[in-house]
Amino acid sequence: MSGVGPSSDNLLPSLSKAATVNKEAILKMPNKIPVGILGATGMVGQRFVQLLEHHPWFEVAWLAASERSSGLPYAEASRWKLNTPIPERIAKMRVSDAAPDGAPKIIFAALDAGIAKELEPQFADAGHAVITNSSAFRMQADVPLVIPEVNGDHLKLIDKQPTRKRNGGFIATNPNCSAIGLVMALAPLHRAFGVDAVFVATMQAVSGAGYPGVASLDILGNVIPFIPKEEEKLEDETRKLLGVLENGAVKDATFKISAQCNRVAVEDGHTESVSIKLKKSAKAEEILEQWRSFRARPQEISLPTAPEQPVIYDCSVDRPQPRLDVNRGRGMSATVGRLRPCGLLDWKFSVLSHNTIRGAAGAALLNAELLKHDGYLD
Amino acid sequence: MSGVGPSSDNLLPSLSKAATVNKEAILKMPNKIPVGILGATGMVGQRFVQLLEHHPWFEVAWLAASERSSGLPYAEASRWKLNTPIPERIAKMRVSDAAPDGAPKIIFAALDAGIAKELEPQFADAGHAVITNSSAFRMQADVPLVIPEVNGDHLKLIDKQPTRKRNGGFIATNPNCSAIGLVMALAPLHRAFGVDAVFVATMQAVSGAGYPGVASLDILGNVIPFIPKEEEKLEDETRKLLGVLENGAVKDATFKISAQCNRVAVEDGHTESVSIKLKKSAKAEEILEQWRSFRARPQEISLPTAPEQPVIYDCSVDRPQPRLDVNRGRGMSATVGRLRPCGLLDWKFSVLSHNTIRGAAGAALLNAELLKHDGYLD
């Protein structure tokens, strides 16, 4: 009889690569660090649970959700929508009140912006590290908005947060799910050639809207050419992410950007049609080389959740495609394809990234790993 | 008992508005004009059959398809995929060989480009009026590429065709299904303000690829960021359509245009995210007014297939949507929405049009009606 436990059924192996990659790290951490999840029952909360199972550093010790769920076992409170089973230990864990009292120091947050605006400062005030996927504080001057491969140095903004000085608490954010794939594709080009203008039209998956989110009657056989506040977020966050840290503040990138956001009948994976103008002219092969060779600190220091290759260029004529490419790099790589000259700007291409892994829970987790590595979680 | 015949089941009333609209026309044509359909069994061929049922001027008298279908009753040769029944008279009609012999003078064509390249000139040489949806000759200098509301005057190019002079035969084309919605939205703005640059990202329905066309495994839960030759057609045809007829030749419009074409899981209706720069600055209300008031000869002379309003602006925040708007103007109107400032060019908006009605069979039919009105089919 096979001795394989429940996780052997996992389709997505919970980023378990980490188990083999970072043996040193594991050896140094016989006792994992307890973490909590705020908003644990939603789509992104579920991804946090999934990705944290078997994580070599962190261990879920606390789950909180809305009042309605409080006190219930997680299996009952959440309507689990992922195609891997709920980890048994988590299934039985009782959902706590969404208050700092009794919560672990490290909190992953997946709250609606309105609630986040109220709750996240409470946790930071109480000394917690709030590593959040919410949009509430992304654009606040002293809050870092970070993709570790792109602007990990922006995490230093944390030192400017009043709570950090007082009791160690802070808020760190990752970008909107539609910004993250775009910025991963732009970052190496921006560094090498300077981005001067960006046009982007998105085709976004329904999981980006949470659960129940998009009604089936609205999306079967349909396209919805509107996602509330999405275009603004995509434009603003892209400029902050590609900005530079100067004198303790982020100076946003200044290029022009225009976004059009659409919802399509895809479960997971945001596809984007992108057109760019570069400050310094570049040949196709030079651009491809920037993408292929793009590596950053998460890869150098082998963070458990870091994909081997952050940007994968697929040279097939009809890629990337969500159904085929969304799980590349275990959902943490952005896949780019179809680089070709643009009749209006310089180049056009398509980019795809997993909206609830690289675009949400995996993004926050990678932020946490970098924060841990850099001593912000000690 | 109701005396209603089989057509009472029709979801789409076969443009039967015509029956009431153009009573004069009908009175003048007690005997309808016989027409033929080349490529009658494909998706666009089926739309021709559907739209020509109850047409006040034309009557299907001849159907041709590939050799395999020749001699079979149409019901057997076609795998009818529309949600209205095959007209009974047509169902029993035998499919003819795809050769001019015995064909009516007026031919609607819905052939693959490769076959069209060979067959259409044979029909024109034999004196037929070939009104075609195929791309084979769209960009040829002496072949008109026409949207009646936009550049109906280009039909005069027909007079330059050698066959026309010899025996009356000619070829007239309508644009690609992805170009037609875009150009209908651009045309009134181009006339009023001058279009200076266009960015367009499309999300195209599967019916645009014919039958069997796109495999279900390729599109369920997916986006395909590539449609062969589509971006080139969309860019080139847009400039020819918005060009001007000078000294017997079309001078293409000169603005820059960049297209990105995607296939999505939608049955009918191409949605496009568009961004434009105008030569002369315009306020939102001025643009809306151009769209709202846009009428042209097909409306003025009440062509049977002409929609009352070629461009409908929907001021809801999340429109147009294929599921809700594709059949506006009985599939002959383009629906525009979400006009808003663009961070890169001047304005952005979304446009939707029915790809096999306004974008294919209905387009050719409206061309035929204008040709008839202008004496080219006599």
Next chain:
Amino acid sequence: MSGVGPSSDNLLPSLSKAATVNKEAILKMPNKIPVGILGATGMVGQRFVQLLEHHPWFEVAWLAASERSSGLPYAEASRWKLNTPIPERIAKMRVSDAAPDGAPKIIFAALDAGIAKELEPQFADAGHAVITNSSAFRMQADVPLVIPEVNGDHLKLIDKQPTRKRNGGFIATNPNCSAIGLVMALAPLHRAFGVDAVFVATMQAVSGAGYPGVASLDILGNVIPFIPKEEEKLEDETRKLLGVLENGAVKDATFKISAQCNRVAVEDGHTESVSIKLKKSAKAEEILEQWRSFRARPQEISLPTAPEQPVIYDCSVDRPQPRLDVNRGRGMSATVGRLRPCGLLDWKFSVLSHNTIRGAAGAALLNAELLKHDGYLD
């Protein structure tokens, strides 16, 4: 210029056949009968609005919905999800409180069962004719559950209702959307041969669950093998519908029936795989003949919403299909196909019907027309 009004855009011509079919009826009713819609903003409520536009007998004079909508114009209160425009007159109509005061005598109801249980008796008590799609009172002994072609005589149960005697008020119901197609297919066979056993597995459209209803994440690329209370309704209602009225009470049919209900990614149209045992053996051709020749009072007296042919047998090998057949008989016919011997019972076949037209709003409307014809609405 065409003089065609807003309804010319209608994909579904609002049962406008009525306008031509029943000219006598129209002539007799220069002033249409005002009706109200309870639950007017939901999916079925919207269908009522759509189907009542241009109705030759009835005219919407009152719309009510939940408190939240009260006082708002209908266009604002409803999130219109049909692919024909909201009738202009209705769009501007204010939504009333859901109380009998000021409501017309005839009320079409499309309420959730829980609310219906409370509200519908209030309206009946106040003297209104409540013609409802809700399940709340379908199985109550003195409430008729009716498909006009099948058991129109059951409407006489109304005379047993205490309110009817007191002030004319009553409740009349139509079946669940999954029962109606099945029963239309069974009815002629039951009459001719006697049904002895029924197995049915359904594949039901998402519109049957209302709006927002089924979450897109639950149905894209998925099947849900469960719909709350649906199997019970389907089994129980089928036996009541095929029961006989004896001594002023319905004696349910006694055959065994087993239902399995599934939700699939279809917008409109419930497809059902059916297997039946007959009391009296029948040949295929005899069964087909029963379906083909099936007509009943609604056809005989030409009720405006009655389809010409209630059951259409399609002899193609792969029909019925929702995408192709759901709108037959303007959504009021059931389409049957694939009659073949069953290895377990006698015969198996597939049946399809439109779940929000024949299975909901159209069902209630046809009930109303029969009630009107029989004097119950005078």
Next chain:
Amino acid sequence: MSGVGPSSDNLLPSLSKAATVNKEAILKMPNKIPVGILGATGMVGQRFVQLLEHHPWFEVAWLAASERSSGLPYAEASRWKLNTPIPERIAKMRVSDAAPDGAPKIIFAALDAGIAKELEPQFADAGHAVITNSSAFRMQADVPLVIPEVNGDHLKLIDKQPTRKRNGGFIATNPNCSAIGLVMALAPLHRAFGVDAVFVATMQAVSGAGYPGVASLDILGNVIPFIPKEEEKLEDETRKLLGVLENGAVKDATFKISAQCNRVAVEDGHTESVSIKLKKSAKAEEILEQWRSFRARPQEISLPTAPEQPVIYDCSVDRPQPRLDVNRGRGMSATVGRLRPCGLLDWKFSVLSHNTIRGAAGAALLNAELLKHDGYLD
């Protein structure tokens, strides 16, 4: 830097559990057994490639497909449609002619029935072990049709095959993708209580039809109530699979069975609504216990591809669902749910299984493992 190779991106870990489960087996096989794949470029052929990557016993050494592909690198010949990358070694492998010459002794076959009928005997005649997913010989008296957990002993039929005696060659088959889930659910009940009658209505995924297979226009928003020859296969194969081997021949089970097969818009996973009559009455808990405790030789001898639990009962009210459950047991378990009394037979339930893993390539692979274990491949 991580040392993880290309397979780290795999969503589905290629049944790599085997690597840890069966260490003994691996140690005994330092040199893996070369195998070939006939029909390697189709959907099932691709699954064979995917599932054989990292297989502890077998190694792909030969790929064959139609003439058109012959000589091309596999990456070019196949249009890879799985969401894990083509194994690099395989991508470069040249596709061979589909002839026994030069092929390994063990052949996995995934051919269309017509071609299989011709080719498979050629390979068996030439001394090859043909382990096939094709339907061509499934019902032939001396050809085993096997699910290892259900009727592994039927493999002894091989000894009756003339080629086996002559040169060792033989044909062994696995069932149709729609039969396999049903039979896995029935097998433990048949053993314990005796199955007396079965009704099954299927909702089958598009991947079961191969590539390009089902046209997107036929399945988007649709159900197709017909799959050619599927109902016959499902009925006949179920009785052979649950038959008994007596005197060197399979005596089919004799219960009545009636199948209705439908295609739905699902990528992977056949869902089935089942109703059964048992010879010996059983309580719900007894049935559940049979499913829960069902284990067979593949589990006992730890075959690499065997799932830990062949039948998983999910007690949630709305399961199994393809999107959530298809990959259980890495696609090798059947998931059952909703056991409840049937109004017609005894019990009804739903069952789901992965149609291209457990229902095709994984089925053949498990057959091969059992054949290997039992000495048929030596």
